[in-house]
Amino acid sequence: MAEFLPEPFRIKVVEPIKQTSREERAHILEVAGYNLFNVPAEEVYIDLLTDSGTGAMSQEQWAGIMLGDESYAGCRNYFHLAETIRSIFGFHYFLPTHQGRGAENILFSVLVKPGQHVPNNMHFDTTMGNILARGGRPSNHVIVTGHDPTAWHPFKGNMDIAALETFIRQVGAENIPLGMITITNNSGGGQPVSMENIRQTAEVYHRYGIPFFIDACRYAENAYFIKQREPGYADKSLLEIAREMFSYADGCTMSAKKDGLVNIGGFLAMNDETLYQKAAQELTLREGFPTYGGLAGRDLEAMARGLWEGLDEAYLRYRIAQTHYLADQLRENGIPIFEPPGGHAVYVDARRFVPHIPAEQFPAQSLCVALYLEGGIRAAEIGGVAFAHRDPETGEWVYPSLELVRLTLPRRVYTQSHLDYVVRILAALWQKRDQVRGLQIVYQTPYLRHFTARFALM
Numbered sequence: 242m243a244e245f246l247p248e249p250f251r252i253k254v255v256e257p258i259k260q261t262s263r264e265e266r267a268h269i270l271e272v273a274g275y276n277l278f279n280v281p282a283e284e285v286y287i288d289l290l291t292d293s294g295t296g297a298m299s300q301e302q303w304a305g306i307m308l309g310d311e312s313y314a315g316c317r318n319y320f321h322l323a324e325t326i327r328s329i330f331g332f333h334y335f336l337p338t339h340q341g342r343g344a345e346n347i348l349f350s351v352l353v354k355p356g357q358h359v360p361n362n363m364h365f366d367t368t369m370g371n372i373l374a375r376g377g378r379p380s381n382h383v384i385v386t387g388h389d390p391t392a393w394h395p396f397k398g399n400m401d402i403a404a405l406e407t408f409i410r411q412v413g414a415e416n417i418p419l420g421m422i423t424i425t426n427n428s429g430g431g432q433p434v435s436m437e438n439i440r441q442t443a444e445v446y447h448r449y450g451i452p453f454f455i456d457a458c459r460y461a462e463n464a465y466f467i468k469q470r471e472p473g474y475a476d477k478s479l480l481e482i483a484r485e486m487f488s489y490a491d492g493c494t495m496s497a498k499k500d501g502l503v504n505i506g507g508f509l510a511m512n513d514e515t516l517y518q519k520a521a522q523e524l525t526l527r528e529g530f531p532t533y534g535g536l537a538g539r540d541l542e543a544m545a546r547g548l549w550e551g552l553d554e555a556y557l558r559y560r561i562a563q564t565h566y567l568a569d570q571l572r573e574n575g576i577p578i579f580e581p582p583g584g585h586a587v588y589v590d591a592r593r594f595v596p597h598i599p600a601e602q603f604p605a606q607s608l609c610v611a612l613y614l615e616g617g618i619r620a621a622e623i624g625g626v627a628f629a630h631r632d633p634e635t636g637e638w639v640y641p642s643l644e645l646v647r648l649t650l651p652r653r654v655y656t657q658s659h660l661d662y663v664v665r666i667l668a669a670l671w672q673k674r675d676q677v678r679g680l681q682i683v684y685q686t687p688y689l690r691h692f693t694a695r696f697a698l699m
């Protein structure tokens with residue numbers, strides 16, 4: 242039986258959410274062109290589209306908002322954030338940005354030249370996009386097991402160290418301006434990376450003189466998995482584990498909308514002074530002066546406080562237990578999921594849920610639509626709509642190997658009974674899964690079509 246771990250907080254502010262009728266939802270879907278990005282959030286009962294910026298801030302964070310110092314230069318909240326980042330991440334320099342992709346843009350604009358390669362265990366779509374936008378070439382080197390939806394591995398986000406080294410030798414270290422690793426691996430099921438693997442990855446990059454940056458969005462969840470699963474870390478604090486992870490790297494990019502527990506914010510951190518100065522210039526052009534970086538003073542304060550709360554063990558125990566509770570309940574109902582569940586989401590395997598829907602009718606998107614119709618639940622499609630591309634040679638559509646429906650859990654937002662409701666709706670859908678209808682695209686754009694495409698029911 243799934244463990245029930247009660248929430249380590251109580252609710253002080255209430256946001257009403259609306260339940261709609263099936264008839265209303267059928268109409269809303271039709272108007273939205275069967276694309277859930279077009280559905281107004283107020284028409285969604287349980288919104289599991291993303292965990293990015295959707296969390297609930299604490300009373301400490303809201304109190305911090307009132308202590309915002311909105312001076313243009315040198316506001317006190319900047320110094321609080323600087324002290325926090327130095328304590329947790331340990332890097333010498335940092336620049337605040339409005340969110341994670343702001344940090345990526347600044348970093349890659351300074352380092353990446355056209356034709357150069359940036360390896361990773363698995364790039365997130367924004368790091369991939371920002372590298373491509375500089376004419377660079379992103380590449381993924383996660384372990385083979387990381388692609389298998391059923392195989393169990395404690396650190397399924399690990400880098401394939403041998404494959405990485407072969408790749409570096411092939412393209413030449415001089416063509417790799419930086420190397421990365423993403424913790425946890427969002428694009429690959431939210432899977433963690435072990436400390437040993439981070440150390441080995443750093444060792445390979447550094448042996449070839451390549452600067453090593455961590456995509457740190459869910460570093461706290463990753464630290465918690467290391468404490469739970471990696472020998473030698475059970476008695477270490479999460480702060481000690483975080484410090485050790487970052488001690489192997491030369492810098493990091495961070496979306497504080499994830500483990501920073503804020504609705505907006507991020508940063509870029511590094512040890513190299515010359516790089517910092519170049520990045521600070523770029524930041525001043527694109528985001529803002531280096532002591533605010535596109536954020537209000539109050540946002541910096543909420544981020545400083547959120548970063549500490551995100552590392553709290555009672556919070557993380559609850560957070561990971563909540564994800565695993567949802568996964569256990571779905572599994573007990575026979576629903577196929579990507580195993581094992583990661584930190585921030587449970588991914589339903591649409592290929593096995595609706596095997597009668599072929600890839601070109603978008604199984605994961607079809608299931609997302611059915612889930613909204615059945616219970617007003619919004620999930621994210623991680624499949625052919627977002628990731629299919631045309632083969633540059635033949636012009637044929639190439640579909641991704643995985644068709645997943647991501648049930649992403651916002652931090653401290655939904656209770657256990659909300660999750661029980663999600664399970665009930667998915668179980669009902671599972672019973673009549675052969676009635677789920679495929680979709681065809683009737684409108685699309687050349688890039689990032691998942692945000693704008695319109696569909697018709699088959």
Ligand SMILES: *Cc1c(COP(=O)(O)O)cnc(C)c1O
Nearest residue numbers: 340341342365367427458496498
């Ligand atoms: C969310 C995310 C980003 C980008 O951050 P934004 O704040 O959305 O710009 C980068 N990498 C990973 C792994 C992410 O999950």
